[in-house]
Amino acid sequence: MTRKSLPLTDELHAYLVAHGSAPDEVVRDLMAETVAALPAQAGMQVAPEQAGFLTFLTRLLGVRRAVEVGTFTGLSALAIARGMPADGRLTCFDVSEEYTGIARRYWDRAGVADRIELRIGPAGDTLRGLPRERHLDLAFIDADKTGYPVYWDELVPRMRPGGVIAVDNTLRGGRVIAPENADDRAIAAFNDAVLADVRVEPVMLPIADGLTLARVR
Known part of the structure; x- marks a missing residue:
């Protein structure tokens, strides 16, 4: 027994992925193309166990309306869209036509492109075009770290009660304990702000590089 999460060796991580939601051919090909085409940026892609978790979470919540801020080559969006019903809608916000061009091909291949709307432009501006009412079931934030507070402030008022x-x-x-750069400091401050936000009930999970889930009251 242990009172904290296990550190993952490469072998244990492979075992974890294989015994959870193992990537199918579409996901394997998307991950491989991302590494081949964008080796310096490939670390921006969500981990395979995160993708499986996002699909599971989407289904668990019965998500019909979702938003993603930061799409990159589309793995997280693919995971969310796969967890939605055929009439579900995911709106993705990103600034790169290059990265999302890869995403679009794999959404088509997976048969979920009709559930996804991609909006290109700074999310701090484009998020404001969403309806103001509380209509979103799920939002996923994975973009520039200094922008997190802006995205949070735009999204929380648009989440339905019980949305995540x-x-x-x-x-x-691990650098949130002793931040080394502007992004680290931004996330450390953001984490403190989420903890103090009375509009949500947060939990932080040690999945990949840390995943916070916040249920909106």
């Missing part, structure tokens, strides 16, 4: 905001990279490789 998932936020990636909230452990920053």
